[in-house]
Amino acid sequence: MNNQKGLSVKSVVAIGIGAxxxxxxxxxxxxxxxHALSDFLMxxxxxWSWVLATAVLGLIIGLYGMRxxxxxxxxxxKQMIGFNIVQIIANVVSWLIIAPVGDILIYSEPQNKVFLQGATATITNSISILILGTILLKAYAATKVKKGSLRRD
Known part of the structure; x- marks a missing residue:
């Protein structure tokens, strides 16, 4: 498979924010x-190795999101920094471990190819989520009423 493994920046950020x-x-x-639908339709x-990697990315970020x-x-x-540490770890686990190992085991892809793809995905996704994800989460939080900020007159 050529370049079809990568999701768009918009999709990756949406998964991170949603999670x-x-x-x-x-x-x-x-x-x-x-990711499964996107691959199939496009x-x-x-x-499947990259579908699982995307799912794990969402799972890990979602677990942190509960905090x-x-x-x-x-x-x-402090939460922004924590979020970005977690999303970078999630990207490393997803794209430098799960996706390349899955490609090797399931599809017999060459190691150098899949680890280069994984490194590229890790870097681009981490930077995208760091910039856009942080901005969007801050904007989302700003739309909510802060706890205890409303007082009865």
Whole structure:
């Protein structure tokens, strides 16, 4: 498979944001279903190792998202840093371990090719989520009423 393994920046950021806001089950499901459908509709076949990697990315970010208090308008600098550490780890696990190893085991792809693809995906996805994901999560939190900010007159 050529370049069809990669999701668009928009899709990766959407999975990261959705997972952080709605949790690990949604993150895993959106990653799995979204990537599987995208592969099938665009290329007529599904690259399952990368589908699983995307699902795991959503799962890990979703698990961390449970620690955030976005619904109450809270997304502190410390939480931003934590979110980005977790999303980078999730990208490394997904694209430098799961996807390449799956490609080797399932599709007998050459190691140098799949690890180069995985490294490229890790870097681009991490940077995309770091920039766009952080901005969007901060903006989302800003739309929510901060807990205890409303007082009765």
């Amino acid at each position: 952080a806001i709605y949790g690990p089950v949604v993150g895993f499901s959106v990653g799995f279903i979204g 290329y007529g076949q599904t690259w 955030l208090d976005l619904e109450n308008g809270v997304f502190t600098t």
